[in-house]
Amino acid sequence: MENIFTDEYFMKxxxxxxxxxxxxxxxxxxxxxxxxxxxxxxxxxxxxMLNDVTAHAEMQAITSAAxxxxxxxxxxxxxxxxLEPCQMCAGALYWSQITKIVFGARDEQRGFISMGTKLxxxxxxxxxxxxxxxxxxxxxxxxxxxx
Amino acid sequence: MENIFTDEYFMKxxxxxxxxxxxxxxxxxxxxxxxxxxxxxxxxxxxxMLNDVTAHAEMQAITSAAxxxxxxxxxxxxxxxxLEPCQMCAGALYWSQITKIVFGARDEQRGFISMGTKLxxxxxxxxxxxxxxxxxxxxxxxxxxxx
Numbered sequence: 001m002e003n004i005f006t007d008e009y010f011m012k013x014x015x016x017x018x019x020x021x022x023x024x025x026x027x028x029x030x031x032x033x034x035x036x037x038x039x040x041x042x043x044x045x046x047x048x049m050l051n052d053v054t055a056h057a058e059m060q061a062i063t064s065a066a067x068x069x070x071x072x073x074x075x076x077x078x079x080x081x082x083l084e085p086c087q088m089c090a091g092a093l094y095w096s097q098i099t100k101i102v103f104g105a106r107d108e109q110r111g112f113i114s115m116g117t118k119l120x121x122x123x124x125x126x127x128x129x130x131x132x133x134x135x136x137x138x139x140x141x142x143x144x145x146x147x
Numbered sequence: 148m149e150n151i152f153t154d155e156y157f158m159k160x161x162x163x164x165x166x167x168x169x170x171x172x173x174x175x176x177x178x179x180x181x182x183x184x185x186x187x188x189x190x191x192x193x194x195x196m197l198n199d200v201t202a203h204a205e206m207q208a209i210t211s212a213a214x215x216x217x218x219x220x221x222x223x224x225x226x227x228x229x230l231e232p233c234q235m236c237a238g239a240l241y242w243s244q245i246t247k248i249v250f251g252a253r254d255e256q257r258g259f260i261s262m263g264t265k266l267x268x269x270x271x272x273x274x275x276x277x278x279x280x281x282x283x284x285x286x287x288x289x290x291x292x293x294x
Binding site for chain 2: 047051052053054059062063066067070071072073086087088089090091092094095096115116117118
């Protein structure tokens, strides 16, 4: 039997979170954290609503997943996030020792790859899952803002 | 008349916060954020108590100060923190566009300077204020843990 729990399957959940952010006028980034094919955190960017630069989707997801697990290390967890994490989020992921990060669109300007932020040596990274859809949502958001 | 509101004055407040962390069995790092010589946020590391890698003193201070100010940018604010910020905290400070960061002890291993994390171009950094006291508190904490 085919495994339905692919990276695309969970990235779609993250994308749905990004759409919720979009509807609220937030930069549309969404995230979920998964352990054993089970979603244990789903969050979206809330920096405007909370007036808080630390309220990125990933930061909330890390806090929420640790709360669910009852421990601060995200062992055997995978983060799915629609946009490449920034320095702050990658720095938090470093501390969490998360097992895997899957992101959609690249952020050439402010993403952790260009910025040179170090992840934990244990952490595996997969990029480009639903990259076009994730990038399109961002582009639509900023195009609408400029009107 | 001499200005009592020196960097040492406010670092002492941050140090007092670090002592509170120490008493709770948390890695002893404390922070305050100051605007116009007024402390608007005072926080200490709570990663153990909250089971949350994102609960560094600086992260809480950024959220708390933004809440006080009613806006997410920390214009004209100075962060005093007993230890050099890590990648995550420096990444958050980057987004906050904070005016000035004053830290006590260096963190050669995991501090943002060695890690190469970028701050906002507007942000001024002062280091070494009460560096010995801040470092001693950390050393005492880890020596006690090893017993």
